[in-house]
Amino acid sequence: MEFSAIIGAWVAAFLTIGIFSYLYKDNPFYKAAEHLFVGVSAGYLLSLGFWTQLQPNLFGRLFPAKHYDPDTITYTIYNFLSFFSSSIFPEGGIDKGHDQHLIYLIPLALGVMMLLSLIPSFSWMARWGIAYVVGMAAGLKAYGYLNSNVLGQIKGTAVNLLDFSLPVFSLSSPSIFNNLIIFVGTICGLLYFYFSKEHKGLLGRASKIGIYFLMISFGASFGFAVMGRISLLIGRFTDLIKFSGSEYNYATFWVLFIIVGVLGYAAYREENSGVIAPVDNLGSSTEEE
Amino acid sequence: MNKIEDIFLKIGSVDRRWIFIVIAVVVIIPLLVPIGLPIRATDTSKSVYDAIEALPKGSNVLLSIEYSPSTKPENHPMTISIMRHLFRNDQKVYITCLWPDGQFMAQDALKQVAEGEFNKKYGEDYVLLGYRPGGEAVVKGIVSNIRKLFSVDAKQTKVDDIPMMDGITNFKDFDFLFSASAGYPGTIEWVQYAADPTGVPMSSGVTSIQVNEVMPYVQSGQMVGVLAGMPGAAEYESLINQKGSATSGMDAQSVAHLVIVLFIVLGNISYFIERKRSRKY
Numbered sequence: 001m002e003f004s005a006i007i008g009a010w011v012a013a014f015l016t017i018g019i020f021s022y023l024y025k026d027n028p029f030y031k032a033a034e035h036l037f038v039g040v041s042a043g044y045l046l047s048l049g050f051w052t053q054l055q056p057n058l059f060g061r062l063f064p065a066k067h068y069d070p071d072t073i074t075y076t077i078y079n080f081l082s083f084f085s086s087s088i089f090p091e092g093g094i095d096k097g098h099d100q101h102l103i104y105l106i107p108l109a110l111g112v113m114m115l116l117s118l119i120p121s122f123s124w125m126a127r128w129g130i131a132y133v134v135g136m137a138a139g140l141k142a143y144g145y146l147n148s149n150v151l152g153q154i155k156g157t158a159v160n161l162l163d164f165s166l167p168v169f170s171l172s173s174p175s176i177f178n179n180l181i182i183f184v185g186t187i188c189g190l191l192y193f194y195f196s197k198e199h200k201g202l203l204g205r206a207s208k209i210g211i212y213f214l215m216i217s218f219g220a221s222f223g224f225a226v227m228g229r230i231s232l233l234i235g236r237f238t239d240l241i242k243f244s245g246s247e248y249n250y251a252t253f254w255v256l257f258i259i260v261g262v263l264g265y266a267a268y269r270e271e272n273s274g275v276i277a278p279v280d281n282l283g284s285s286t287e288e289e
Numbered sequence: 290m291n292k293i294e295d296i297f298l299k300i301g302s303v304d305r306r307w308i309f310i311v312i313a314v315v316v317i318i319p320l321l322v323p324i325g326l327p328i329r330a331t332d333t334s335k336s337v338y339d340a341i342e343a344l345p346k347g348s349n350v351l352l353s354i355e356y357s358p359s360t361k362p363e364n365h366p367m368t369i370s371i372m373r374h375l376f377r378n379d380q381k382v383y384i385t386c387l388w389p390d391g392q393f394m395a396q397d398a399l400k401q402v403a404e405g406e407f408n409k410k411y412g413e414d415y416v417l418l419g420y421r422p423g424g425e426a427v428v429k430g431i432v433s434n435i436r437k438l439f440s441v442d443a444k445q446t447k448v449d450d451i452p453m454m455d456g457i458t459n460f461k462d463f464d465f466l467f468s469a470s471a472g473y474p475g476t477i478e479w480v481q482y483a484a485d486p487t488g489v490p491m492s493s494g495v496t497s498i499q500v501n502e503v504m505p506y507v508q509s510g511q512m513v514g515v516l517a518g519m520p521g522a523a524e525y526e527s528l529i530n531q532k533g534s535a536t537s538g539m540d541a542q543s544v545a546h547l548v549i550v551l552f553i554v555l556g557n558i559s560y561f562i563e564r565k566r567s568r569k570y
Contacts, residue, residue: 023309048389049422056441057421097440097447140425144481148511152485156509172332182508221501224518228363228497230545231519233316234538235362241320 001247009248013255016236021259027266029259055088056096058104065093067100074102157186185213294562301559308552315548319540326540333507334524336514337492340465341374348464349457350380351431353479354398356471357390360496365394366522366535367494368469372402374529376409381453383463385439386420387427387474392443412451419443424474428482432460466491472499480506494521 018033063078070079075093082089110129117126159179169177191203192210199207244252330338344350352371356364375382384399386392395417403409411417418439421427430438436458441447448454456462460483468491470476476493484491490513495503497518506512516525519542522535 023306045389048392048420052420052443053422056445057438060440095447096445097449136426140429140482144425144478148481148485148506152509152511153505156505156511217501221498224497224500226549227518227520227542227546228360230312230316230542230549231363231497231538232360233312233545234320234519234541237313237317237320237541238362238534238538241317 006248006251009243010251010255012239013243013248013251014259016240017252017255017259020236021263024263027263029263056094057098058108059088060094060096061098061101061104062108063089063093064098064100065095066098068093074100157182159183184209189213294566297555297559297562300555301563311548312545315544316541319544320537323537324540324544326543328520328523328527328536328539330524330528331517331521333514334516334521334528336507337467337494337516338374338514338525338528340490340492340513341371341378341380341467344378344380344465346379348380349462350375350382351460351463351466352382352384352395353387353466353468353470353475354384354391354395355387355475356394356469356496357388358394360471361394362534362538363496363519363522364469364471364494365398366519366533367516367525368394368398369402369533370522370525370529370531370535371467371469371494372398373406373531374525376403376407376414377529379414382415383453383457384415384417384419385427385431386418387424387478388471389420389422392417392420396443412446413453416451416453417443418448425478425482428474428478432483432487434459435462460489461487463489465489468493470494470499471496475499476503476512477506480511485511492516494525 014029015033015036018029021027022030063074069075078089078093082091110132113125114129115126116122159182161176161179161183163176163179166179167173167175169175188206188210190210192207192214194203194207197203240252242248244250341350352368352375354368372382382403384395386395399415399417403411403415407414409415418435419442421430421438423430427438436448436454439448442451460466466479466484466489468476468479470479470493476495476499479491479493483489492513492515493503494516495518500515500517503512503515507515516522519535519538522533523539526533526536
């Protein structure tokens with residue numbers, strides 16, 4: 001077993017048990033694991049975003065190696081930038097297979113404008129970048145939703161109730177009974193959200209059936225949510241069981257012993273001091289005494 | 290009768306930490322001592338299997354990885370099983386990632402399946418195009434011109450130098466799409482911006498939480514089947530006759546569900562007794 005794998009197992013065991021310790025109560029182990037997760041995630045995302053998108057697709061189109069000519073203004077700027085970071089701006093231009101597209105200066109400018117929100121006197125400029133993103137996203141989403149969620153779903157729920165080639169009843173495959181359920185469920189569910197008329201009489205009864213369909217849907221969602229959480233728990237326990245072996249120097253057992261020991265000692269001191277102190281102030285209870 | 294009611298009331302007011310311990314115990318025991326409960330494939334999982342099985346040899350399959358280590362127990366077994374099925378049938382696999390961690394998960398799965406089990410050649414049998422930020426904009430980019438978005442792959446090799454990228458310019462050049470998804474951006478974006486507008490068939494493997502969101506697309510025929518959470522992954526493992534981590538987790542899953550149902554029943558009994566008594570006084 002490689003030393004790095006063993007270290008990785010110890011770190012994973014510590015972070016997993018540290019997060020689980022929140023089930024007892026908020027404590028420094030949990031906080032350490034949480035902060036580490038947020039920091040590492042943000043750093044990883046930033047680094048990957050830069051090296052997979054900004055560097056090859058933005059800078060790679062502004063300063064492609066194909067058109068490298070040190071006498072032009074563009075590449076004079078490039079060589080100046082290259083002086084500061086030769087890994088981002090390597091000598092001779094960026095070779096990612098692009099042609100030069102100076103139109104990409106516009107997204108670069110919009111991106112810089114968004115960063116200007118950090119400077120109060122220029123923060124108004126960030127609105128331009130945000131406006132572009134909002135406008136683009138709204139336009140993109142409108143089409144997708146209309147096509148797939150509205151038209152596609154209307155088509156999907158327009159079932160033939162008189163298709164006698166189908167079996168009368170089937171649990172999961174198409175059947176007359178299932179088609180009837182889709183038809184009634186869709187109509188009644190929609191009627192529940194029709195608020196222009198008081199829900200009385202026939203509309204009231206139909207909307208009540210709609211509520212039952214919605215409740216069944218919420219129940220299914222809850223069931224799936226439970227199943228998902230248990231799956232994740234199984235994943236963590238599987239890893240903890242793996243890390244409890246001798247090849248990992250019993251990482252799980254040691255980490256569990258240390259965390260439970262420290263939290264138990266903190267709880268003992270807290271009880272004896274008679275002061276209800278938050279457990280995240282470990283060691284500070286003496287001062288409070 | 291009152292004594293029995295008191296017991297139920299006591300159970301109803303038990304410290305939640307005891308419930309955590311019980312759940313932990315019932316999950317750990319089946320992991321250590323497997324029961325081997327039977328796994329039967331549902332129609333939605335079978336549809337995914339049939340769709341991939343029906344692809345002619347050498348088809349171009351786009352596999353999109355949209356999950357992170359946080360949902361690894363659910364999504365990763367699906368990805369591994371789908372890769373095994375595709376490589377066994379000699380399909381060409383193109384991998385993209387809409388999530389940054391997806392690239393790392395894809396590398397892990399490829400190392401295990403493509404290199405370890407099938408000895409496939411990078412650039413000829415499979416390619417990892419990698420992660421690009423932008424969510425649905427990336428999907429739109431792949432649909433219109435994949436080469437504009439992916440000028441280099443995850444190893445920074447120019448796509449023009451990758452043999453299996455010959456003839457691949459946009460989404461219509463793929464014969465099938467499988468999205469292993471844990472949320473946004475993921476399966477829904479692929480349906481909305483790629484599969485629906487182009488008509489290229491797609492399937493998906495999603496986390497349990499997403500199943501209710503994705504199922505309408507399966508029902509309406511916009512997607513060909515779905516692998517639903519860990520059970521879906523276990524079903525696919527049984528369909529390709531190669532058991533993995535999802536199958537071994539299903540015993541614990543089933544036992545834990547039974548215990549949770551028991552807790553819900555006990556909690557409700559306690560609630561109704563409490564309500565009855567409060568009305569009395």
